[in-house]
Amino acid sequence: MTTAHRHAGPDPTHDLEARTQEHYEWLAAEADKNLDRLEAQDPVHDVTLDDVLKRRGLSRRDFLKMSAVMTATLGLPPMFDLRVARAQEVATRLPVIWQELQSCSGNSMALIRNANPGTDELLLDLISLEYAEILMAPSGQAAEDVLADAIERYDGQYIAVFEGSVPVAEDGGYLTIGPTGETGVHKVEHISKHAAAVIAAGTCSAYGGIPAARPNPTTAMGVADFLGQRGIGTPVVNLPACPVSSTNVVGTILEYAMFGRLPSLDAYGRPLWAYQDRIHDKCERRGHFDAGEFVEGWTDIEGLKAGLCLFKVGCKGPMAYNNCGVVRYNEGASWPIMAGHGCIGCSEPGFWDTLTPFEVPLAGRVYATPFGTDADADTIGTVALGAAAAGVAIHAGATAVKAATESRSDAKKEQ
Amino acid sequence: MAAKHVIDPITRIEGHLRIEIEVDETNNVVEEAASSSTAFRGFENIMRGRDPKDVGMFAQRICGVCTFHHYERGVEATEDAFGVTLPPNARMLRNLIWAAQAINDHTTHFYQLHAMDWFDVVSALDADPVAATEIAHQFHRTPYNASESHYTQVAERLLAFVQSGQLGPFAGGYWGHPKYRLSPEENLIIASHYLDNLAVQRMSAKASAIFGGKNPHPQSLIVGGMTSARDALDAHRIAEYQFLIQKSADFVERAYLPDLELIARRYRTEALAGEGGGLRNYMSFGAMSLDERPWAQRAHFLPAGLVLDRDLSTVHDVDPMKIAEEVAHAWYDYEGGETALHPLDGQTNPNYEGLNEDGTLKTEGGYSWIKSPRYDGQPVEVGPLARLIVAYAAGDEKVQTAMDGFTDTIGVPFDFWYSTVGRTVARGLETKIIADYVPELVTNLTQNVANGDDRFFNRYEPKDGPGWAMGEAPRGSLSHWLTVENGSVANYQAVVPSTWNASPKDGREQRGAYEAALVTQPMSDPERPLEVVRTIHSFDPCLACAVHVLNRDGEEIARFEVEV
Numbered sequence: 001m002t003t004a005h006r007h008a009g010p011d012p013t014h015d016l017e018a019r020t021q022e023h024y025e026w027l028a029a030e031a032d033k034n035l036d037r038l039e040a041q042d043p044v045h046d047v048t049l050d051d052v053l054k055r056r057g058l059s060r061r062d063f064l065k066m067s068a069v070m071t072a073t074l075g076l077p078p079m080f081d082l083r084v085a086r087a088q089e090v091a092t093r094l095p096v097i098w099q100e101l102q103s104c105s106g107n108s109m110a111l112i113r114n115a116n117p118g119t120d121e122l123l124l125d126l127i128s129l130e131y132a133e134i135l136m137a138p139s140g141q142a143a144e145d146v147l148a149d150a151i152e153r154y155d156g157q158y159i160a161v162f163e164g165s166v167p168v169a170e171d172g173g174y175l176t177i178g179p180t181g182e183t184g185v186h187k188v189e190h191i192s193k194h195a196a197a198v199i200a201a202g203t204c205s206a207y208g209g210i211p212a213a214r215p216n217p218t219t220a221m222g223v224a225d226f227l228g229q230r231g232i233g234t235p236v237v238n239l240p241a242c243p244v245s246s247t248n249v250v251g252t253i254l255e256y257a258m259f260g261r262l263p264s265l266d267a268y269g270r271p272l273w274a275y276q277d278r279i280h281d282k283c284e285r286r287g288h289f290d291a292g293e294f295v296e297g298w299t300d301i302e303g304l305k306a307g308l309c310l311f312k313v314g315c316k317g318p319m320a321y322n323n324c325g326v327v328r329y330n331e332g333a334s335w336p337i338m339a340g341h342g343c344i345g346c347s348e349p350g351f352w353d354t355l356t357p358f359e360v361p362l363a364g365r366v367y368a369t370p371f372g373t374d375a376d377a378d379t380i381g382t383v384a385l386g387a388a389a390a391g392v393a394i395h396a397g398a399t400a401v402k403a404a405t406e407s408r409s410d411a412k413k414e415q
Numbered sequence: 416m417a418a419k420h421v422i423d424p425i426t427r428i429e430g431h432l433r434i435e436i437e438v439d440e441t442n443n444v445v446e447e448a449a450s451s452s453t454a455f456r457g458f459e460n461i462m463r464g465r466d467p468k469d470v471g472m473f474a475q476r477i478c479g480v481c482t483f484h485h486y487e488r489g490v491e492a493t494e495d496a497f498g499v500t501l502p503p504n505a506r507m508l509r510n511l512i513w514a515a516q517a518i519n520d521h522t523t524h525f526y527q528l529h530a531m532d533w534f535d536v537v538s539a540l541d542a543d544p545v546a547a548t549e550i551a552h553q554f555h556r557t558p559y560n561a562s563e564s565h566y567t568q569v570a571e572r573l574l575a576f577v578q579s580g581q582l583g584p585f586a587g588g589y590w591g592h593p594k595y596r597l598s599p600e601e602n603l604i605i606a607s608h609y610l611d612n613l614a615v616q617r618m619s620a621k622a623s624a625i626f627g628g629k630n631p632h633p634q635s636l637i638v639g640g641m642t643s644a645r646d647a648l649d650a651h652r653i654a655e656y657q658f659l660i661q662k663s664a665d666f667v668e669r670a671y672l673p674d675l676e677l678i679a680r681r682y683r684t685e686a687l688a689g690e691g692g693g694l695r696n697y698m699s700f701g702a703m704s705l706d707e708r709p710w711a712q713r714a715h716f717l718p719a720g721l722v723l724d725r726d727l728s729t730v731h732d733v734d735p736m737k738i739a740e741e742v743a744h745a746w747y748d749y750e751g752g753e754t755a756l757h758p759l760d761g762q763t764n765p766n767y768e769g770l771n772e773d774g775t776l777k778t779e780g781g782y783s784w785i786k787s788p789r790y791d792g793q794p795v796e797v798g799p800l801a802r803l804i805v806a807y808a809a810g811d812e813k814v815q816t817a818m819d820g821f822t823d824t825i826g827v828p829f830d831f832w833y834s835t836v837g838r839t840v841a842r843g844l845e846t847k848i849i850a851d852y853v854p855e856l857v858t859n860l861t862q863n864v865a866n867g868d869d870r871f872f873n874r875y876e877p878k879d880g881p882g883w884a885m886g887e888a889p890r891g892s893l894s895h896w897l898t899v900e901n902g903s904v905a906n907y908q909a910v911v912p913s914t915w916n917a918s919p920k921d922g923r924e925q926r927g928a929y930e931a932a933l934v935t936q937p938m939s940d941p942e943r944p945l946e947v948v949r950t951i952h953s954f955d956p957c958l959a960c961a962v963h964v965l966n967r968d969g970e971e972i973a974r975f976e977v978e979v
Contacts, residue, residue, distance in 0.1 A: 106482060133424055139425050140944065167456075209476075329630070333621045
C-alpha cells in the first residue's frame with residue numbers, strides 16, 4: 001500500500017497534542033500572511049462575503065458561529081475563529097474543478113447534502129465551482145468548453161477535486177469522457193498538471209477503492225499513486241471514506257485558503273486534523289468496550305437496544321482513522337455505529353480486501369496501519385490504547401485481547 | 416443527408432454517458448441515435464470469492480445515488496440463497512428508508528438534474544416579482560416561498576451571479592434556446608425552487624440516515640434483518656423521521672407538483688406530439704414489499720407487471736426466466752458465441768473495441784459498456800412512468816386517481832403520458848403517492864412494536880445455491896442474482912434500471928429506451944441539443960450501475976421455477 005504523500009508546508013509538528021502556544025502563534029502569522037496575499041490578489045469573482053451573507057439573509061454573527069465550529073473541527077484553537085472566517089471569505093477566490101472518474105457519484109451526493117454551510121451557499125457562493133458534471137447546466141462540447149476555459153483562466157490557481165479511481169489498463173479505454181473520447185487517464189494528467197493542489201475525494205480516488213479491490217479488473221488506482229507514477233508533482237491530499245465526509249472536503253479547502261498549502265498529512269496522505277484519531281478513540285460506544293459490554297451477535301436485541309460495543313459483530317473502529325464519530329453524517333443525524341452496524345473501515349487503503357468479511361471481528365488479522373508497522377488487532381489495541389490514560393488503557397487493552405480471542409468462536413456459535 | 420452530433424459528457428447525471436445522434440439536415444429530425452456508457456469498473460470479478468454476507472455492502476457501491484437500493488437488493492439476494500425471511504419490523508424499516516430515498520431521489524433529480532432543461536435561468540432575470548407571485552398562486556393556493564420579497568431576493572441573487580461572472584453551475588447552459596417555453600416570471604418561480612430544493616433535499620436524505628446510519632451508502636442492513644433496532648424503538652427518532660418527511664412532502668405539494676403542472680401546460684404540444692415517448696413496453700418488478708412471501712406471490716405498494724404495446728387492458732406477469740442480456744453491440748464477448756444469456760448464466764468478458772479515429776462510436780460493432788437486457792426478447796422501459804402505467808393498468812386506485820386527475824386538470828388525453836413531459840410528471844406524481852403513504856408505514860411499525868414484537872433479525876444457516884432479488888429502485892426495475900458455492904460468491908449479476916433504458920441495440924437491432932425515445936425527435940438547433948438532453952434526463956440516467964457483474968453458472972435455475 002504505497003501512497004505518495006507530500007507535506008506541503010514547513011509545519012514541523014504532526015502531533016497536534018504537542019503543539020504549543022508558540023507554534024500556534026507562528027501558524028497564525030503564517031495564516032495572516034497568506035490571507036493578506038490572497039486578499040491583495042485580483043479576485044476570481046468580484047463578489048464579497050458581505051454580499052453573500054446579505055443575499056442569504058445571514059448575519060455576521062451566524063457566520064462567525066459557523067466559523068467557530070469549523071475552527072474546532074480543524075483542531076485549531078479559538079484564536080483561529082476570525083482567520084477561518086477570513087478564509088471562507090477568500091475561498092470565493094479559489095476556483096474548484098470537480099472531475100468524476102471511476103466513481104459512483106456518492107461523494108458528489110455527500111457534498112450536496114452538506115450543511116453549515118449548506119449546498120447552496122457552498123456551491124453557489126462560498127467556493128467558486130467552475131466545473132462539476134453533477135450540477136452544471138451544459139452537456140457535451142459546451143461542457144468541455146467550460147472545463148478548457150477554466151483550466152486556461154485559472155492555470156496554476158485552481159483546486160482539482162477528483163472523485164473515483166483512475167483505470168490505467170487497456171490504454172485507459174475503461175473510461176473515456178468528452179466528444180473526442182479522451183481517456184480518464186489523460187483527463188487526470190491534464191487537470192492535475194495545471195492545478196495548484198489536488199484533493200482526492202473518497203476512497204476510490206484516494207486509494208483506488210472498490211474498483212481496485214481484488215482482482216482489480218481495470219488496474220484502477222488512486223490519484224496520488226497515479227500522479228506519482230507519471231511524475232506529476234502537484235501536491236495531493238487524500239480524503240478517504242465511502243463517501244467522503246463533506247465536512248472534511250470543506251475544511252480542507254478552507255485550510256488551503258488559510259495557509260496556502262495543504263494540511264499536515266499522515267502516512268496515507270490524510271489531513272491529521274480529520275484522520276489522526278481512530279474511530280475507536282472517539283466512539284460513543286467506547287465506554288461499553290472498556291467495560292467489556294458487547295453486542296454478542298445479531299440475535300442480541302438487548303445488546304443492540306442498549307447500544308453496546310459492536311466489536312464482536314465485526315466493528316473495525318480500532319483499525320480505522322476518521323472523524324465520523326465527531327462530525328457524523330447528514331447534519332449529525334447518525335453514523336453507522338449509532339445505527340448499530342460496526343464500522344467497516346472505509347477510510348483505510350485496501351479495506352475491501354483487508355477488513356473483510358465485515359461481520360467477522362478482526363482478531364489475529366494482520367493489517368498495515370499508519371503506525372507504519374504490520375500488527376494484528378491485539379497489538380494495535382495495546383499500542384494505541386497505551387497512549388491514553390494508563391489505567392483505562394490497561395483495562396481496555398486487556399478487554400480488547402480477551403474480546404478479540406473470544407469473538408471468533410462466539411460469532412461461529414451465533415450463526 | 417445526415418449530420419452526426421456527439422454529446423459527451425451528458426452532465427447532471429450519475430456516471431459517464433455519451434449520446435450520438437444523426438440528424439437529417441433537411442428537416443433537423445433525429446434519424447439515428449446511439450447510447451453509450453463510457454466507463455467500466457468490473458464489479459463482476461470483484462464480487463467473486465467474497466462472503467455472501469458482505470455482498471450488499473459491495474453491491475451498494477455500484478451507485479452512490481440509488482445507494483440504498485443496490486444494498487437492499489444485494490442483501491435480499493443472499494437472504495434468498497440462504498432461505499431466510501425478514502421479521503416484519505426489519506421489512507418495515509427497509510420500506511421507511513426506501514420511501515425517504517425515493518422522495519430524495521425524485522426531488523433532487525427534478526430540481527438539480529432536470530429542471531434546467533425546462534426553465535431558462537437567464538430569462539428569469541427579466542421577471543417581475545409581483546407578476547411571478549400572482550402566477551404562483553394560480554398553481555397552488557399557498558405556493559412555496561412565493562412572495563414579492565422572496566422573488567426579488569432570488570432575482571437579485573441570480574443577477575449577482577451573472578454580473579460577477581460567477582455563474583457556477585449555470586455557466587454555458589443553453590439559455591435563450593427557442594425550445595424554452597416559459598415566461599420570465601415562470602422561469603423565476605422554478606429557479607427559486609431550484610435553490611430551495613438544495614436545502615430541502617437534505618431533509619429526506621437525513622430521514623433515510625436516521626434508520627440507515629448515513630446517506631449515501633447507508634450501513635444498517637444485514638442478511639436476515641436490520642441493525643438499527645435502537646433507533647426504530649425510539650419514539651423520538653421516529654418522530655424526527657416523520658417530521659423530515661413531512662417537510663419534504665410539503666415542498667412536493669406546494670412547489671414540485673405546481674411546477675410540473677406549469678411545465679405540462681406550457682409543453683403540452685410536445686407531449687401530445689409524443690416527443691420522447693420511445694418504447695411501447697413498460698415493466699415493473701414491484702415497489703416496496705408488503706409481506707415476506709416469495710417474490711412472485713408478494714404484495715407490493717406499487718405492483719409488479721408488464722404492459723406490452725401500450726395495451727392497458729392486460730397486465731402480464733413478469734417471469735424472471737424471461738430476462739436475458741445481449742452483447743451484440745456491447746463491449747463484451749460471450750463464450751461459445753452465445754448472443755443472449757439469462758442473468759444466472761451471465762458472463763462478463765470485457766472486449767473493448769475502441770472508437771473511430773474521429774472519436775465517434777463504431778456502431779457496427781460494440782459501442783457501449785452496457786449490455787442489452789431484454790424481456791422475452793423485447794426491449795422495455797422501466798422507471799416511474801413504467802411503474803405508474805403498470806399500476807394504472809392493474810387497477811391501482813391511488814395511481815388511477817393521480818394520473819386521471821392530472822390529465823383532467825390539464826385537459827389532455829391519456830396519450831400525454833407517452834412522452835418526455837409525461838415521464839417527468841409521472842415521477843412527481845409518484846413522489847406524492849409515496850410521501851402520502853409514509854404515515855401508514857410509520858404506523859405499521861409502531862403498532863407492530865407496540866404489540867410486543869421487537870424482532871429485527873431472523874437466524875439462518877448459510878447455504879450454497881443460487882439467490883436472486885427483484886424490486887424497484889426510484890429509477891426502475893432492479894434485480895440482483897448470485898450463486899453461492901463453498902460458502903462464497905461464485906458469481907454475481909446485477910441487471911439494473913439504466914441498462915434496461917440506456918442499452919445499445921440488441922442482436923435484432925432493436926433499440927433500447929433512450930435510443931427509441933430520441934429517434935424522430937425534431938431539433939431546433941443540433942449544435943445546442945436541448946431536446947436530446949431533456950429526453951435523456953427524463954429517464955434519470957444513473958450510469959455507474961450499468962457496469963456489470965458476473966461470470967457463469969448452470970444448473971440451479973430450476974429452483975426458482977418452483978418459486979415463481
